[in-house]
Amino acid sequence: MKKTEVFDKIRGGLIVSCQALPEEPLHSSFIMGRMAYAAMLGGAVGIRANSVEDITEMKKLVDLPIIGIIKHDCDDSPVRITPTIEQVDALVACGVDIIATDATDRIRTKGVTLDAFFKEVREKYPDQLFMADCATFEEALHAQEIGFDLVGTTLRGYTENTKGMQIPDFDLLKKLTAELHVGIIAEGGIWSPEQLRRAIDCGVLAAVVGTAITRPMDITKRYVEALK
Template sequence: MENHLKSKDAIFSALRGKLVVSCQASVGEPLCHKSHILALSLSALNGGCGGLRLEGIENIKYVREQVDKLYEGFVPIVGLTKADVPAQDRLSSAYITASFVEAQHLAEAGADIIALDATGRTRSDNLSLAETIAKIHAELGCLVWADCATFSEGLNAAQAGADIVSTTLFGYTAETALPKDVGPGLELLKELVSHLKVPVILEGRVWRPEELTEAFELGAHAVVVGSAITRPQLITERFVRAIPQPLAMPVQFRPVDNYVQHLDEIASSRCGT
């Protein structure tokens, strides 16, 4: 693949003051196919976002190739992998780009920035955060985006060499676990911005445009929005929860056998055929 990497200054400039849209889907969800991830990505770019956060090697490779063909100018891609960790273990296990090998695959697929777990939880290859960041810089030439949950983790990540610090995991670790309806970590953002020289990103639990506005007023370099834009089932759930009870109950559908296979067949066919 042609070298896609840009300088740190070019990437920082491309992201400054921008909305980054996270286009992801979990295995078994209707949108979990590279063609759908591409469609979400193109829709987000057409809406004016300044970058994409994507999960999965094949998704990133496919989106990178198509975006570079379809758009003039530089579209930064933040790449990550997610380990197959049971939901009940995610509070205590590192699952976002948990090894250097995964980072290597992301760079080869076309990611400009490697997002990784910077919470201090054990990485699958047992490398320290600082060791991982140093290898990514030296061997891959990519920037490192540190997904953090606390102020101390953000400080540690910056000291370890992370180029960007994000509030991504606020509310998603054992130490910071919060109900789903709690808003983004704006106080954490404010504290990190006041102490760090590297760009700080607000990410996680952003559902309202007003939260994005407040984040930029607090000094965020960029803001990432995912579920509120690209996860229709979660958006629908929020509306369903607003229906007065017991006047209405959610309809319960059961996926048919071979559900995932059927979704793949649908995804591989052309729209409208």
């Protein structure tokens, strides 16, 4: 799909993140595929997914734009969301609509900077849509400057310099939509329909909800905590 077509499909809607890591009970491409299908039937306008295997399974069942990532732990860097060109290659090969990658100011594996990484990526795949997973306004602004198509607040609260900050950060969302011209994706910490509505009302292109919908273990823990 072309950029305008993808943007039109997700505009003002809910993107559901369907992910389960190897240590989680629902880790299975079969299960994630059905999770994405259920999200589509519920009215989701897009899916965010981790791994080629899960994305391949989802594409059999859903006809929605997919934001694809590959989470990979590196010994020499905290960057783990699509950290290298090899993971980008794999996501392009499976035909994902949008590829998301860590776009914080942290150094990637083998000492590679974001600028060097994305220069190589953009030159290799000029027509691919890329989303910058950021933690701060400055990182989002820089991501726009170097050519990302979308910016998400995915890593707000998860980096050393933003740890402990309350999310969703609606003030940040308003600032991003007011000062940037790329598509803004609200992601992180949205637990209720009311928060989702408020995020969309900040003027973002779309919003991602994951744990609150697709991680029953964490949802259960939240309820159990309320009984203590």
